[in-house]
Amino acid sequence: MKKINAPISLETIRALRCGDTVFLSGRIFTARDAAHKRMLKAKKLPFKFEDSLVLFHAGPIMKNEDGDWKCISFGPTTSSRMDDFEPDVIERFGARAIVGKGGMGKKVVEAMKGRCVYLAFTGGCAAVGASMVKRVVALHWPDLGMAEGVWELEVENFGPLIVAIDSKGKSLYKSGTR
Amino acid sequence: MYLREILVKLIEKGVTHLPGDVENALLAAGRKEKSSIAKANISLMLKNIGLARKENVPICQDTGVPVFFVRIGRRCDHVFDIEGELRQAVRIATSKSILRPNIVEPLSRENSLDNSGAGIPVVHYSLFDGSHLEITFAPKGAGTENMSALWMIRPGSGEKEIEKLVLEKVTAMGGKPCPPYILGIGVGGTSEKCLELAKIASIRPLREKNKDKRLALLEGRLLSLVNGTGIGPMGLGGRTTALAVNIESASCHTATMPIALALSCWADRRASIALRRHGHTWMV
Structure with missing residues (x-):
């Protein structure tokens, strides 16, 4: 068991193993999906991705209480939907960790080599997930809606996350990814 | 209690409280697993089920498409605007952050923000011999819904062909539909009937077997085959890929053989109520 902090150093990423x-x-x-598309179209992102370098495939349930957002339910969505966008997102924005469920395709695994890992969080565990969100910092691109918008969050000891694809291209997924 | 309040409570219970048979099946699966990753996944699922129940929050953030099965007693003489009431209850539940706003217009992808839409909520009706109403809420998440399938195979293909099809599909799905899942399989009927059979099979209580002996045996064989793949919890390897394989069947045309697949993820959410009218109020 390891504790890691975002933004994660390249050294830490390369030391993680499946x-x-x-x-x-x-x-x-x-x-x-929608946020990935828009990230790739944007000339400049409206948020500081370099403060994190962690992309979490998720669309939470949030509640607005007197102007403040409260995270009610937060867990991963199926990552393979983002297969077509992820190599470019990794290349352009330097993502070092992708958190999701179900694994990703060969092209993504290839793009991750030497610089990025895929961390699996148990699908459906959104009550536990929400309990590890310490603060909702902001909602970016609110026009995309609650599920598709980009939520900037502060998490504490979020896990257990399993390194399911490492930066050497090794994967725990035997099937279901193309 | 007011009817609408009862229906909102039904929705809330459906997304926050997992049925006991599913929790027990996960407990048993956790004991069978050998790998530490498989064990860790199942123990997080169990922790999550407990926390969601205690805090009354959705088990999964994907509270799905609202789907209801309404059974109307033939002698029930208080049939109300069921669809209208369910739609209002869904809107209230969404405004209370019990449901995530998921419903969009299919081509523009514009979100209705209240989980209603054309033909949504989905309501299935049937009649039974009784004097009350029964409503089951079974929200349908996208992770499993995207894996649904219908095949029109060669008539007379038999059980071996069904085993081959299911195994191929299970391998292609891997960890995407949040295993350990419940596989619902429709055999026969017409194409649309077959998908409905698969859907009903996917939300059947876990211990129930098909009443037909031949189909019950096929369920057992398919379960062994699926769990023999080693895909395991969340596709990360292990002994439990499915908690159950359930088949529902109907007769079909001599020249057809429809096979359909519908799944419930491990968060196999379903909640039911029986409703009776007493004067101006409704009793559960």
Whole structure:
């Protein structure tokens, strides 16, 4: 079991191996299909991704209480939907960790080599997930809606996260990824 | 209690409280697993089920498409605007952050923000011999919904062909539909009937087997085959890929053989109520 902090250093990423368990603290950004598309179209991002370098495939349930957002339910979505966008997102924005469920395709695994890892969080565990979100920092691109917008969150000891694809291209997924 | 309040409570219970048979099946699966990763996944699922129940928050952030099965007693003489009431209850539940706003217009992808839409909530009706109403809420998440399938195979293909199809599909799905899942399989009927059979099979209580002996045996064989793949909890390897394989069947045309697949993820959410009218109020 390892504790890691975002933004994660390249050295830490390269030392992680398939099957390792990690707990993540710091800043994270959620992104699903629509956000990935928009990130790739944007000339400049409206948020500081460099403060985090962690992309979390998720669309939480948030509640607005007198102007403040409260995270009600937060867990991963199926990562393979982002297969077509992720190599470019890794290349352009330097993502060092992608958190999701179900694994990602060969092209993504290739793009991750030497610089990025895929961390699996148990799908459906959104009550536990929300309990590890310490602060909702902001909602970016609110026009995309609650599920598809980019949520900037502060998490503490988020896990257990399993290193399911490491930076050497090794993967725990035997099937279901193309 | 007011009817609408009862329906909102049904929705809330559906997304926050996992049925006991599913929790027990996960407990048993956790004991069977050998790998530490498989064990860790299942123990997090169990922790999550407990926390969601205690805090009354959704088990999974994907509270799905609202789907209801309404059974109307033939002697029930208080049939109300069921669809309208369910739609209002869904809107209230969304405004209370019990449901995530998931419903969009299919081409523009514009979100209705209240989980209602054309044809949504989905309501299935049937009649039974009784004097009350029964409503089951079974929210349908996208992770499993995207894996649904219908095949029109060669008539007379038989059980071996079904085993081959299911195994190929299970391998292609891997960890995407949040295993250990419940596989619902429709055999026969017409194409649309077959998908409905698969859907009903996917939300059947876990211990129930098909009443037909031949189909019950096929369920057992398929379960062994699926768990023999080693895909395991969340696709990260292990002994439990499915908690159950359930088949529902109907007769079909002599020249057809429809096979359909529908899944419930491990968060196999379903909640039911029986409703009776007493004067101006409704009793659960």
